[in-house]
Amino acid sequence: MKRSPASSPLVELVDATKTFGVNEHKTVAVHDVSLQAFPGELIMLLGPSGSGKTTLLTLIAGLLKPTSGIVSLFGKQIDCYSRQELQQMRVLRVGFVFQTFLLLDALNVVENVALVLRFAGKSRHEAHRRAEDLLRLLHIEHLAVKFPQTLSQGEKQRVAVARAIANSADLILADEPTASLETKQGFEIIQLLHAYAAEENKCVIVASHDLRIVEFADRVLRLEDGVVVKSERKKDSGVEEASSRTI
């Protein structure tokens, strides 16, 4: 992690809580979570199914609003963003990687990557050129005109990563990015995300229950039933346990 002391957090959660339902049907998905995420970090949200990892990711993405507490993105509270600003922010500054890749199977690889660039306002030509450059960078240029259904799982996830970083997103949110992949493919993907965070000085937040990822994470938040039960900060010399709720 190459964070400068002066850098401000891209993501900041203060006692963020998210509940669904009311009365006896009330479920607390995320409870009193506080977090600061900085450029250059790869943060892992580790926990079993139902622990609130994905809910936390969607809170960070501004797709859900917290029931209580504060969620700030890029220095501004989520509540203060208009719908249009949120959309603009997601397309320009946030990238998503999903467990099942979720590439659009009607479009070929280069078109899938170019789509987010088009969303960002790039011309068709510019978007395709940039998408092709990205595919070359990730060594998957040979897949450019292939359709997602003809790709291997690993190839699909590489394309998904290309889509996520197409607009040079400051923040990548990855939901179980290795869950559908074999060990080697999983390593490749997490290496890719780690390199993006470290080399491009971006922030990557990965929600996963895959312990293999832990070694790549700068910080690990262990979640159980929506609560952060443990947080660990990896230092150059090893792993340091944090006791504070603000991680």
Place this chain on the structure above:
Amino acid sequence: MYAIRTLIHQPLRLVLTIGGVALCVVLMLFLLSVYQGVADGSVEYVRQNKVDLWVLQRNATNILRGSSILSTGHGSIIREVPGVRIASPVLLLLSGIIKDGQVATLFLTGYDPTTGLGGPPQLVEGRSIQKDDEIVLDKCFAAKFHFKIDDRVRIQDDTLQVVGLSTGTNAFVIQYAFVSIKRAQALIGFPTLVTCYLIKIVEGTDVGSVTAAIHEDLPGVEVYDHETFLRNNTREMESGFLPLLYTVVIIGAIVLTTILSLLLSINILERRKDFAVMKAIGSPSRFLPRLVIQQALLLSSAGCIVALILFFPMVSLIERISPEVSTKSSAEQIVIVLLIVGVMSLISSFISMQRLRRIYPLEAFA
């Protein structure tokens, strides 16, 4: 690109939808062309017999669905009116031609061959009648019942020779035929009976003063100038035909909208995850609705192209199978139908768009 690709992804469904749209467009085009054909056929007789005045029985406004009974005596009086140059009688009656033991009904028109007024508007084959045992048939009627020039047709106990074929005399449900006024009066058994008189006035004479003079001499008649009489007949034709036409065109448009809405909605539901992902990764708010509109317009455009390719050969085939179906197409009709299709496409895309609202970006994480 996405709009086209997702449509092509289900080729059978795409073909069926385009086919459905094309059939609706063909239906609308066909109805409009039939309407124009019927409209022309119904009033062409009046339009082409361009005289100065039409004289009918009091309260009769047209010759399509009104009865008018005058006598040859009226003609004698009219001819005495100052300014009247020609007063030519016409007798219109429903009659049947016996063919292969079956009776085919037609609108038998008796007129005076010496003046030619009230005769066939346009001949496509043969000549006008010159004698009392001759008849001119409508071209479509002749084709349907396989009559040709020089054939003999039986009307009641008389046998007449076909000497000519006319156009502009097909009113869809019935066709005109032309005989001499004497033959028509003989057929009906009233040698003095006349339906109306067609008047030509002396050049330079005022139509209004002649009309007033006829009214003065014959208080029990209606006198119309040509334009008014043409308008009366057009209105009469439209009142009987237009409601039916509009109803079927509206049904066609509704079917078209339903087909398009169904296809677009199914497409949205099938691609629900795609739409959720696009919403999650930040598609602009107008992008997805525009996608649906693009698909609707693509489908309807493809349907219109197929319809236009099919329409003219189909009409030609129908006219060959059923010659009495007289159609008349125009660029104006095509533009009207294309506009209707365009509007219906937009309506169907707006209907389908409601489904978009119920797709949430969070579904991408499910």
